[in-house]
Amino acid sequence: DAGVIQSPRHEVTEMGQEVTLRCKPISGHDYLFWYRQTMMRGLELLIYFNNNVPIDDSGMPEDRFSAKMPNASFSTLKIQPSEPRDSAVYFCASSLGGNTETQYFGPGTRLLVL
Amino acid sequence: GDSVTQMEGPVTLSEEAFLTINCTYTATGYPSLFWYVQYPGEGLQLLLKATKADDKGSNKGFEATYRKETTSFHLEKGSVQVSDSAVYFCALRRAGNMLTFGGGTRLMVKP
Numbered sequence: 001d002a003g004v005i006q007s008p009r010h011e012v013t014e015m016g017q018e019v020t021l022r023c024k025p026i027s028g029h030d031y032l033f034w035y036r037q038t039m040m041r042g043l044e045l046l047i048y049f050n051n052n053v054p055i056d057d058s059g060m061p062e063d064r065f066s067a068k069m070p071n072a073s074f075s076t077l078k079i080q081p082s083e084p085r086d087s088a089v090y091f092c093a094s095s096l097g098g099n100t101e102t103q104y105f106g107p108g109t110r111l112l113v114l
Numbered sequence: 115g116d117s118v119t120q121m122e123g124p125v126t127l128s129e130e131a132f133l134t135i136n137c138t139y140t141a142t143g144y145p146s147l148f149w150y151v152q153y154p155g156e157g158l159q160l161l162l163k164a165t166k167a168d169d170k171g172s173n174k175g176f177e178a179t180y181r182k183e184t185t186s187f188h189l190e191k192g193s194v195q196v197s198d199s200a201v202y203f204c205a206l207r208r209a210g211n212m213l214t215f216g217g218g219t220r221l222m223v224k225p
Contacts, residue, residue, distance in 0.1 A: 004157070031211055043158075043203065043215040056212065091157055095211060103213060105150075105157030 002026075004106035006092050012112045018080040021109045024073055025094030033103060034067055034077050035091040043091075049075065082113045116141040120204050120216035127194055127223050135189040135219045137178075137204035145206040147171075147180055147187040148213070152201045161189075161202070194223045 005024040013019055025032050033048040047057040052069045060067070064083070069075040079086055089110050093103040121136040139147065146165045150158040162171030167182035176191045187204060204216040 033212075042217045045212055045214075048212060093157075097211075102160045102163070103211070105159070107155075107157045 004092055004094055004104055006090075006106040006109050008109060009107065010110045010112075012114065013082055014114050015083055016081045017113075018078065019082045019086075019111060019113075021077040021090050021092075021111070023075045023077070023092030023106060025075070025092070026096075026104055027073065029094035029096045029104075030072075031095040031097070031103075032069060032075050033093040033095075034075070035093065035105075037089045037091060037108070038087075046077070082111075084113045087111055087113050116145065116206060116208050116214050118204050118206055118214055118216035120202075120219050122217070123201075123220035125219060125221050127221070129196055129223055129225055130193045131223075133189070133191040133194045133198075133221070135202055135204075135221070137187045137189065137216060139185050139187065139204075139206050141185075141206055141208075144182065145208065147178075148205045148207070149176070149178055149187070149189050150203040150205060150215075152203065152218070154200070158203060194221070196223045196225055199223045 007022045030051050034046040037043045046059045047067045049069045067077045089108045091105050091108045093105045095103045117140045119138050148163045149161040151161045152158045162173040164171040164180040167180050170179045178187050178189045199222050201218045201220045203218045205213045
């Protein structure tokens with residue numbers, strides 16, 4: 001299996017620009033998670049989906065952030081407009097099942113907003 | 115709310131030394147507990163887990179025991195290798211399969 005795939009791996013953009021991060025979960029997994037990792041705040045859960053439906057988005061920091069999962073094999077996290085404090089590594093993870101299963105993480109997207 | 119506290123790093127050890135990374139948690143009920151490892155430039159990988167009190171998770175020479183009485187899940191390894199250098203995260207699972215992570219502990223093993 002290819003594992004969780006994220007793109008791009010690195011993104012450098014200027015403040016005010018729109019940024020779209022992409023994730024392809026492991027085939028057959030029904031849960032998808034978006035995390036953000038920073039030195040100051042550690043690893044934070046932003047939002048998660050079950051069967052393509054957003055279940056909990058309480059970790060999304062602001063309205064500038066939005067996430068979609070149009071089908072079982074693709075999800076996006078969008079930041080519009082981006083700000084320097086959004087600079088972080090964004091991870092996508094997926095799992096099969098809800099209460100007992102392991103989350104598998106992608107390699108992350110390193111975002112730098114200038 | 116639920117939280118996880120880890121010892122701050124970095125932890126620097128010589129090869130073959132004994133490793134302990136402390137982890138304590140605060141949660142309602144008895145959540146499942148995990149240790150994840152992150153190698154440089156990579157995503158997190160599950161290292162081991164325990165789903166109930168007194169369970170011992172183990173993998174690749176690492177062990178951790180779910181201690182309900184002390185709300186702890188300390189990670190141990192008897193003899194570390196240079197290849198174990200990474201960041202280690204303790205986590206607990208909340209409802210809906212959401213994970214709450216500790217701040218991470220960087221381990222550096224010197225030859």
